[in-house]
Structure formats: C-alpha cells, structure tokens
Amino acid sequence: xxxxxxxxxxxxxxxxxxxxxxxxxxxxxxxxxxxxxxxxxxxxxxxxxxxxxxxxxxxxxxxxxxxxxxxxxxxxxxxxxxxxxxxxxxxxxxxxxxxxxxxxxxxxxxxxxxxxxxxxxxxxxxxxxxxxxxxxxxxxxxxxxxxxxxxxxxxxxxxxxxxxxxxxxxxxxxxxxxxxxxxxxxxxxxxxxxxxxxxxxxxxxxxxxxxxxxxxxxxxxxxxxxxxxxxxxxxxxxxxxxxxxxxxxxxxxxxxxxxxxxxxxxxxxxxxxxxxxxxxxxxxxxxxxxxxxxxxxxxxxxxxxxxxxxxxxxxxxxx
Amino acid sequence: xxxxxxxxxxxxxxxxxxxxxxxxxxxxxxxxxxxxxxxxxxxxxxxxxxxxxxxxxxxxxxxxxxxxxxxxxxxxxxxxxxxxxxxxxxxxxxxxxxxxxxxxxxxxxxxxxxxxxxxxxxxxxxxxxxxxxxxxxxxxxxxxxxxxxxxxxxxxxxxxxxxxxxxxxxxxxxxxxxxxxxxxxxxxxxxxxxxxxxxxxxxxxxxxxxxxxxxxxxxxxxxxxxxxxxxxxxxxxx
Numbered sequence: 299x300x301x302x303x304x305x306x307x308x309x310x311x312x313x314x315x316x317x318x319x320x321x322x323x324x325x326x327x328x329x330x331x332x333x334x335x336x337x338x339x340x341x342x343x344x345x346x347x348x349x350x351x352x353x354x355x356x357x358x359x360x361x362x363x364x365x366x367x368x369x370x371x372x373x374x375x376x377x378x379x380x381x382x383x384x385x386x387x388x389x390x391x392x393x394x395x396x397x398x399x400x401x402x403x404x405x406x407x408x409x410x411x412x413x414x415x416x417x418x419x420x421x422x423x424x425x426x427x428x429x430x431x432x433x434x435x436x437x438x439x440x441x442x443x444x445x446x447x448x449x450x451x452x453x454x455x456x457x458x459x460x461x462x463x464x465x466x467x468x469x470x471x472x473x474x475x476x477x478x479x480x481x482x483x484x485x486x487x488x489x490x491x492x493x494x495x496x497x498x499x500x501x502x503x504x505x506x507x508x509x510x511x512x513x514x515x516x517x518x519x520x521x522x523x524x525x526x527x528x529x530x531x532x533x534x535x536x537x538x539x540x541x542x543x544x545x546x547x548x549x550x551x552x553x554x555x556x557x558x559x560x561x562x563x564x565x566x567x568x569x570x571x572x573x574x575x576x577x578x579x580x581x582x583x584x585x586x587x588x589x590x591x592x593x594x595x596x597x598x599x600x601x602x603x604x605x606x607x608x609x610x611x612x613x614x615x616x617x
Numbered sequence: 618x619x620x621x622x623x624x625x626x627x628x629x630x631x632x633x634x635x636x637x638x639x640x641x642x643x644x645x646x647x648x649x650x651x652x653x654x655x656x657x658x659x660x661x662x663x664x665x666x667x668x669x670x671x672x673x674x675x676x677x678x679x680x681x682x683x684x685x686x687x688x689x690x691x692x693x694x695x696x697x698x699x700x701x702x703x704x705x706x707x708x709x710x711x712x713x714x715x716x717x718x719x720x721x722x723x724x725x726x727x728x729x730x731x732x733x734x735x736x737x738x739x740x741x742x743x744x745x746x747x748x749x750x751x752x753x754x755x756x757x758x759x760x761x762x763x764x765x766x767x768x769x770x771x772x773x774x775x776x777x778x779x780x781x782x783x784x785x786x787x788x789x790x791x792x793x794x795x796x797x798x799x800x801x802x803x804x805x806x807x808x809x810x811x812x813x814x815x816x817x818x819x820x821x822x823x824x825x826x827x828x829x830x831x832x833x834x835x836x837x838x839x840x841x842x843x844x845x846x847x848x849x850x851x852x853x854x855x
Binding site: 351354355356357376379380382384386390391392394403404407409411 | 620697702
C-alpha cells in the first residue's frame with residue numbers, strides 16, 4: 299500500500315458531491331500517477347469543476363476520499379493546499395493589481411520570501427513570457443495574458459500537482475499552441491490535471507484521459523486506447539464503379555465483413571462503406587475483390603475513429 | 618503571521634488604488650471638520666468632545682463604505698475561489714482583511730489631527746481626553762468594521778453590503794436607545810442597553826476609556842470576526 303501511494307500523486311475513491319437534490323459527482327474513482335499529464339474531460343456541467351474544487355479543498359466532498367500525495371484532504375487541508383497549484387475555471391485575478399504585485403502577493407501567501415521569492419517570480423516571468431507585462435495592471439491585460447498570469451500564480455511555488463480548469467478558454471489559436479507547449483514542458487516534470495470540454499486540446503497534451511458525464515466516469519485510458527478500444531471492428535470507405543447488387547453481394551462475401559452499405563454517387567460511382575467485426579486489416583481483400591469483379595476503384599481507405607466520435611457516443615452529445 | 622501581513626498589505630494598498638478611497642477620506646475629513654467647527658466658536662471651549670460625539674454617526678456611513686467591497690468583490694469576481702484554496706486558514710484571511718480595514722480607518726482618523734492641532738494652537742485643551750477619545754474611536758470603529766465585513770461576506774453586491782451593514786450597525790446602536798428601552802419589558806432593559814452601542818458612546822465622547830466599554834467593543838469585534846469566518850466556512854456545508 300505504501301509503495302503504491304508513493305507512486306500516486308492523486309487518489310480519488312468513491313467521491314460524491316450533492317448540492318441539495320443535484321448529484322453533481324457520484325462515486326468517482328480514479329488515480330493519477332506522479333509525472334502524468336492527466337486529462338479530465340466532459341461536457342459542460344458534467345462535474346469537472348466540482349471535482350477540482352474538492353481536490354483543492356475549496357469544498358468538502360459529501361462522501362468519499364481524496365488523497366494528494368498520500369495526504370487525506372479531510373485531515374491535512376493546509377498541507378494538501380501547499381502541494382497544489384490551481385487555476386480555476388474563469389481565471390479569477392485581482393484586476394486592480396499589477397502583474398508584479400500580484401505574483402509577489404501570490405508568492406507571499408505561499409510563504410515564499412526574499413531571494414527565493416524573487417527567484418521564483420523571475421522564473422515565472424520568463425516561463426510564462428510575462429516580462430514585458432510585469433508593471434501592467436491585470437485588469438488591462440488581454441485574455442491570453444491574464445491566462446498566463448493565472449498559470450504563473452499557480453506555479454509560483456513549484457507545486458507537485460498542477461490543476462488547470464479550462465486553461466484554454468478564450469484564447470486564440472496561437473495562444474493555445476503556446477500554452478499547450480507550456481503545459482507539456484511543465485508536464486515533463488510535474489503532475490498536471492487538465493480539465494476541458496475540448497477534445498483536441500486534451501488529446502494533444504494528455505497521456506491519459508478520463509471522460510466524465512453527469513458526475514460519473516464513462517471511460518478512461520490513453521487517447522489510443524479510447525479510440526481503438528471503444529469500437530471492436532473497423533470501417534472502410536470505398537469508391538467503386540460497377541453493378542450495384544453485385545457490389546453489395548461481392549463485398550459482403552469477403553471474410554470478416556459484417557456489413558456493407560452502398561450510396562449512389564455521381565457518374566456511376568458508388569460510395570461504399572464496409573464494416574468488419576474484427577480489427578484485422580482487410581484492405582487487400584477488398585482490393586482483390588474489386589479486381590476479380592472488374593470494378594473500377596478510385597478510393598479505398600480505412601476510417602479511424604476519432605476521439606470526437608468516442609466522446610460524442612459516450613457523453614450522448616447532440617441529444 | 619507573515620502571510621497575514623501579506624494579506625493586510627495587499628488589502629490596504631488595494632483601498633488606495635481606486636479613487637473612491639480618496640473621495641471617502643476627503644468627504645470624511647471635510648464633513649467632520651465642518652460639523653465640528655461650525656458650532657465650535659459659539660461654544661467657545663477648547664475640547665474635542667463635540668468631535669468624538671459626532672464620530673458614531675459619521676462612522677455609521679463611513680465604515681460600511683470601507684467594508685462593502687471586502688468580500689462582495691471577492692465573491693463577484695470569483696477570486697475567493699483562489700484565495701480559499703491557497704494555504705491560508707479562514708481565520709488568517711478574515712484577520713488580514715479586518716486589520717487592513719482598521720488600518721484604513723486609522724489613516725482617515727489620523728488625518729483629522731488638524732483638529733487637535735488647531736485646538737492646541739488657539740487654546741489649551743486637556744490632552745488626556747483627546748488621546749482617550751481617539752483610542753475609543755478606534756475601538757468603536759473596529760466593532761463597526763467587524764460588523765461590516767461580516768455583512769459583506771453574505772453578498773456579492775457592494776451596494777447591498779453597504780445598506781445591510783448600515784442597517785446592522787444602526788440596529789445595534791438603537792437597541793440601547795431610550796426610544797427602544799422605554800417600550801420593552803423592564804427586565805430586558807439592562808441587557809438591551811448593555812448590548813446597544815449607544816450606551817458605550819458616552820465614555821468615548823468624554824475621552825475616558827472605561828474597561829467595560831473596551832471589553833464590550835472587543836467582544837463585538839471578536840464575535841463578528843468569528844461569524845465572518847463561520848460564513849466563509851458555510852461553503853463547506855452546502
């Protein structure tokens with residue numbers, strides 16, 4: 299057990315949170331290893347922020363256990379908070395302070411003093427590219443810079459666990475790429491929990507992902523595991539010219555094919571979709587079938603399930 | 618303790634970042650000076666008794682204006698979520714905000730030093746009651762501030778915080794006033810008049826520091842700071 303806890307940065311067991319009648323988080327179980335960049339994914343209102351608030355000791359759970367680096371949040375409240383750097387969802391900052399004043403304050407409440415404080419502030423200015431903005435008032439900064447100030451605040455004490463709740467919201471694509479690099483760099487040394495409802499973000503940065511819906515875990519794994527593991531077979535798209543009924547019967551007779559659908563295309567071409575029951579590659583068999591039947595073939599590709607599809611299926615998006 | 622100092626410093630400077638603070642201080646100084654000096658030459662006595670007599674009423678407006686922002690703004694801008702996830706106890710945060718507001722009030726009071734200086738130039742007042750009056754005013758201000766901060770922790774609207782703090786302080790003032798004590802059963806009169814702020818003004822006005830009043834003001838301050846910490850903790854039981 300103790301060896302196990304040494305490897306784990308965060309353990310969440312049977313976590314529940316009720317707000318009156320609303321069951322915001324129910325029976326959440328997950329673990330985050332040290333040095334992992336962990337994606338916490340879910341549609342809006344799935345319970346992501348509530349979970350993060352419980353981990354950061356802002357609100358206590360209704361029931362369940364949260365351990366950060368082996369310390370129970372219920373018993374070692376202050377010790378846990380010292381280990382965590384947190385960027386809340388809307389990046390709340392004191393807008394009347396300058397960036398320098400704010401970071402100095404954030405450092406002081408983290409018990410940083412003197413040279414150590416100066417050292418960490420300088421490090422944050424350069425890591426978050428804030429040097430030019432040091433003496434600007436936070437309220438007058440653009441969203442991208444505010445976000446960086448929020449990140450700098452969360453990292454100033456060099457935390458073991460960094461929790462970022464929707465760090466990319468409101469950023470433009472260039473800023474997103476910058477912040478993504480920043481997170482990857484931090485993630486190479488620290489444990490990061492990254493909450494988002496945007497898949498591409500999470501899949502680009504995170505080693506492991508947990509998908510949550512209505513306060514429950516619906517899937518967990520690496521991005522690859524999620525995409526391949528979710529669907530048992532695979533799908534091929536073809537563009538063929540030939541006789542429609544024979545196309546259908548010919549393709550259906552190939553070993554491993556579980557379904558064929560043929561849509562009318564243009565100029566005698568048909569758009570065909572072939573589903574298989576297993577993950578075996580049947581590309582070659584499809585090609586041979588077309589040659590044997592003397593069909594013209596202009597397109598043949600194996601479709602990859604995207605994380606988006608998995609997400610939509612799991613979280614019932616669009617319903 | 619160092620972290621409390623960091624909060625005090627941050628809160629205190631944030632009062633002066635917005636121009637509103639300067640406006641309040643100027644209004645406070647002009648108002649009190651005007652009200653004091655207008656009848657001053659008629660009375661023709663070199664005492665500050667009249668000045669300290671005004672303060673409970675002036676503070677009724679001035680203190681809610683100081684405290685209205687403290688928690689309401691944190692709640693509105695959601696910075697409270699960061700503040701309360703930093704490694705600070707609720708008590709540290711409450712004390713930090715309280716002492717910062719007290720320092721602000723003390724600054725405003727200190728700027729009224731022109732009044733005693735004038736008195737010492739044109740007359741020869743007894744310095745004892747002047748010093749006693751200032752200390753008393755600060756103690757009374759502390760009690761008002763604690764009430765104002767507690768009220769501010771219940772809303773995210775500054776105007777609501779101002780009005781409710783005014784109402785709360787005013788209510789505590791008048792429960793000891795004859796207006797109220799004449800209409801309640803005689804058994805409750807000593808209790809009400811003890812609890813009422815009114816009863817404890819008089820010694821301040823005279824510039825005499827009565828230990829019973831000190832105990833009263835410190836108790837009110839302590840109780841409301843405690844309630845303030847409780848109301849921060851209430852997020853935990855929702």
